[in-house]
Amino acid sequence: MDNPLNLNGSRLEVSVFIVTAKKTALTNIKSILNVLGIENIKFVLDSYATSLSVLTEQQKKFGVTVIDMGSTTTEFVIYKSNSVEYNGFLAIASNNITNDLSTMLHTPPKGAEQIKMKYGSLIKDYTPNNDLGATKIRISRLGDEETTSEIALDHIQTIIHARVEEILILVRNQLKKSGFLDNIGSGIVMTGGLSNLDGIKELAENIFEGIPISIGIPKNIENPFNVNFDEPEMSTIVGLLMYLLSTNRTYQLDSSKRLIKPIKDNDIDGAINISKPLETQQGGDNIEIKDNSTVLIPLEKKKKINIWDKIKDIF
Numbered sequence: 001m002d003n004p005l006n007l008n009g010s011r012l013e014v015s016v017f018i019v020t021a022k023k024t025a026l027t028n029i030k031s032i033l034n035v036l037g038i039e040n041i042k043f044v045l046d047s048y049a050t051s052l053s054v055l056t057e058q059q060k061k062f063g064v065t066v067i068d069m070g071s072t073t074t075e076f077v078i079y080k081s082n083s084v085e086y087n088g089f090l091a092i093a094s095n096n097i098t099n100d101l102s103t104m105l106h107t108p109p110k111g112a113e114q115i116k117m118k119y120g121s122l123i124k125d126y127t128p129n130n131d132l133g134a135t136k137i138r139i140s141r142l143g144d145e146e147t148t149s150e151i152a153l154d155h156i157q158t159i160i161h162a163r164v165e166e167i168l169i170l171v172r173n174q175l176k177k178s179g180f181l182d183n184i185g186s187g188i189v190m191t192g193g194l195s196n197l198d199g200i201k202e203l204a205e206n207i208f209e210g211i212p213i214s215i216g217i218p219k220n221i222e223n224p225f226n227v228n229f230d231e232p233e234m235s236t237i238v239g240l241l242m243y244l245l246s247t248n249r250t251y252q253l254d255s256s257k258r259l260i261k262p263i264k265d266n267d268i269d270g271a272i273n274i275s276k277p278l279e280t281q282q283g284g285d286n287i288e289i290k291d292n293s294t295v296l297i298p299l300e301k302k303k304k305i306n307i308w309d310k311i312k313d314i315f
């Protein structure tokens with residue numbers, strides 16, 4: 001039951017999911033942001049924020065796992081009956097692949113990153129006499145970038161495959177220990193920059209033994225910078241914006257221990273209903289997000305600097 005108000009009963013119980021973090025870490029982040037002139041800071045579990053941008057209400061209801069594979073960490077969260085049941089993370093991600101390539105191929109990290117982005121694939125046939133034609137590339141040497149050496153693409157593929165397979169197996173083992181892996185009717189949604197890797201969906205399907213796998217694309221957001229948010233690497237950013245702006249939410253306590261309540265449609269005066277396809281609507285202070293289940297309230301004008309202007313100043 002989402003809301004017991006105005007109902008009769010003899011006993012009230014609640015199941016909650018509590019997220020904790022080190023107070024010193026939060027205090028340091030607040031101090032840095034305050035120096036930049038940013039106030040009213042709230043902290044959000046990033047895997048939860050990511051899920052807001054890639055999941056539907058139906059997926060949350062029937063059970064789903066979101067795996068966010070970023071540059072430095074791989075994070076995951078499990079939903080069941082519209083509630084978060086489990087979350088976790090691994091300190092292994094895309095940067096580890098870059099480090100592996102740099103170490104194994106004796107090439108600078110910058111070059112290793114370029115190799116990963118350009119030739120990274122788990123399914124292309126790089127063996128001799130393949131249909132692609134190319135089987136080897138020349139790379140610069142670590143410590144002497146003017147000197148190059150020839151490396152087989154199938155060797156590069158083996159290095160990338162080994163690390164990605166390790167990450168997915170570690171995630172699978174943690175999800176199995178949680179006890180929820182067998183109760184995710186909507187399968188697994190992979191997102192984050194590493195989910196763009198060619199063939200990662202097929203590898204995940206083999207590792208997770210038949211569980212449906214999909215790649216999560218975040219909802220796009222109209223913005224004055226013409227930035228495309230509908231890319232997997234933007235999932236957490238979009239989720240944070242939706243957490244701040246969206247009224248489609250459940251009861252929860254934020255990082256300031258303030259109760260966040262769902263907002264009923266009939267309580268919203270002058271809200272914008274979201275529909276597809278996305279259309280720019282920037283009258284007054286209204287903001288529109290591509291999400292047919294989301295309703296946004298017109299933002300109140302403040303004398304403080306606009307957040308987009310603040311982002312411009314930072315970058």
